[in-house]
Amino acid sequence: MSAEFLELRNIRKEFGSFVALKDVSLGVHKGELICFLGPSGCGKTTLLRIIAGLEVQSAGTIVQAGRDISRLPPMGRDYGIVFQSYALFPNLTVAENVAYGLVNRKMPRVEREARVKELLALVGMPDAGPKFPSQLSGGQQQRVAIARALATSPGLLLLDEPLSALDARVRVRLRGEIRSLQQRVGITTILVTHDQEEALSMADRIVVMKDGNIEQIGTPAEVYGRPATPFVADFVGKTNLLPATRSGSDRVQVGEQRFECPVADELANGAALRLFFRPEDVTVRGVNGATPNSAAAVVEKVEFLGAYSRITFRLNGIDQPLTADLSLNDMAEFHPKPGDTLRVAVPPDRLRVFEAA
């Protein structure tokens, strides 16, 4: 049998004639935090709801902890769930909310109270027990919702855009808290989000989805550094994507510029490709004529973004404007202004090519 804690095999979902998920297969390791990332309509929430049994897949199998749960109703599955809206019971206190699932397990009162206390301490709200949800801030409510979901010690935690309703500061803080909580408890967790920063900072692995398909599964570093498709490259982080053709082994041609980079052997000479690199891969320090992949850039625009500045520039013979992120040190040394010419380079190992779709 497979070693995966949760296994999705060939999941397909249709709503009438609309296909929300096309043959999705995925394994989730025990204890990891996996993130479903994608734009709205990509099917990530539908996939989560299928795992929860709130939607029924049109075809496919779900196996959790060695048990086929494909056809089980939500009550028969083993998970805790947290929604964007918190969905705390407004008429019950925080303690009663957290104890909601415990009462049904006929747990003795003393034991139950101890468990509630433990959970509230775990989410950093030891004194909130007697309060009502409406007396708490959004971030606090979401922590209570997490405590409630963890109360019954489920095998799987499902988080459906849990941070989207919160304001930016709280969101960043809660990200870290949820992640460390998840690691302490060691619970297998699926997080649905459309926020790439959230996914990059929290996940063990990211599942990037588009139009009901999985585009890439990988660690944050893999997804960011070695995107499998132009879509992933573009969706996660900032990107320069250029139309290119192969012009030799480890060489591609973009307009009048020639770039040195690793190219897979199966791509034929003259094949239509797309060249990818990130703005922060562009270097300016110590670049001279001998530096591989270097060229003279004409600066078009300089945007100050705090910790770094984004330069928009053009290369001779390429129609498309390109971007580079320069650190404050680089800026202090080169202080580029619109109209200036600057020698830039992209290290070959930072360049990636895709087959053009």
Next chain:
Amino acid sequence: MSAILAGGMKQSVHWSDRVAHALLVVAGVALAVFLLAPLATILVKSAQDRAGEWVGLLNFADYFRTPALERSIWNSAWISTLVTAITIPLAFIFAYALTRSCMRFKTLLRNVALVPILAPSLLAAISFIFWFGNQGLLKALLGGNQIYGAPGIVISLVFATFPHALMILVTALSLTDARLSEAADALGTSASRKFWTITVPGAKYGLLSAAMVVFTYAISDFGIPKVIGGNFNMLATDIFKLVIGQQDFSKGAVVGIILLVPVAVTYVADRWVQKRQSALLSARSVPYVPRRSPGFDWAMTAYCVAISLLLLAVLLMAVYASFIKLWPYNFSMSLDHYRMGLVEAGMFGAYVNSVTLGFWCATLGAAFIFGVAYLLEKTRGLDTWRGFMRLMAVLPMGVPGMVLGLGYILFFVEASNPLHFIYGSMAILVVNTVVHYYTSSHLTAVTALKQIDNEFEYVSASLKVPFWRTFLRVTVPVCMPSMLDVSRYLFVNAMTTVSAVVFLYSPNTTLASVAIVNLDEAGDIGAAAAMATLIVVTSSFVCLVYYFLQAWLDRRTQSWRNA
């Protein structure tokens, strides 16, 4: 083969869902037995002769060959149209004053205008007899004309329908977006042009809806034409005469179907209209805040005070007359009508019955309606059956009380019916009244439930908590205000209704509202006024109780409601 399988993946059903399904089936069967079966019986009966032989459309042919009966169709039609034409403008101006002027005493005037809801419709008819009847105080004003017949019916119906139209129109007028009016001001639009190009189109659906409600009320009402109609026949009184007077069930069924048609058509049209209205107001709309305008405000105040005084004059006349020793010969005050006319005549039991009926409708009835609405909205599975039940839940509003009552008598009177035993009991009155007023209550419950996230149920399922626990611990407390509304609505209507129950009471279960009809028929109009007064006082008291209950609940729950 695989294509068939692809669309056909189904979850196994959890045992707690099976409980929900079982409850839905029971509730659906109950609705079918107590709503569809009686209505179907009318259809069958209309195609049978007195001996129960199948005669097809013969009864209808007979009906249309009887000029006296056929005349009632015309009477019902023009009376209802006229009542609509009078009530709607009166109520619209009142609603306009409440929503668009800076008139003073708004709350007071509004409450006075809604008072007729607390009274049985017959009260108006009785009052107008005291004002303009043969021995009325202002009979001279009629200059030899009679109040009995069409004039009395029309004016009494206007009184009875006014608050119903007012409520709908106030809602419609408060839904208009203030930004339209501001934009018009910025373009220098005149007040009258704004009224015709913004206000009236904005309230269009409300106006249509109100007109349909008034028309339906007028054509279905039984009490008013019975008391003040004299020899003027309408469809509702015809049914009563044919069924109770002549025991001619077949012809009664024919008239029932004829009455059902316009009401059902109006109702379907109204549902269609309301569906369109929902899209009118977006979340970003800005509520209209009226600005001071002394001349207009004064005119509106004067109008509303005048209308309120007229409504009070009608209401208080019945109250006043109930304390008069012997109208019109001895105007000294006494409790004779209460003591001799009601208590000693053994009529007090009817009052107790009405309160009992109100109590059961407000408790069991409200609980049933809310429970069914919850099962329909928040549980899973059984989708086809669910759709069928939703349809049944909105059907009763399209059925006039007289027709429903007729269906009940035809269906349950048969000794072969296993449910025959409830015939003549309090139970049949409770069931009939709950079904009669099912739709409004159901829609109120559904609206309240829709405001609660479905995610409550999802979370509960993930925590392995069965739905009934969440229903009792969360849904009921959260929805309590709406449940109280439904409960009060059922209580008041049980106290005041005449139409459906007039067929169904037995000597032991006479109701106060029905007693008014009987007292009036026996010529004891003083006692009838006393009974009507008792009903108004009781309904008002009940509303007050609910008001304090609500206030107490608000205080108790404010710790968690929007803190």
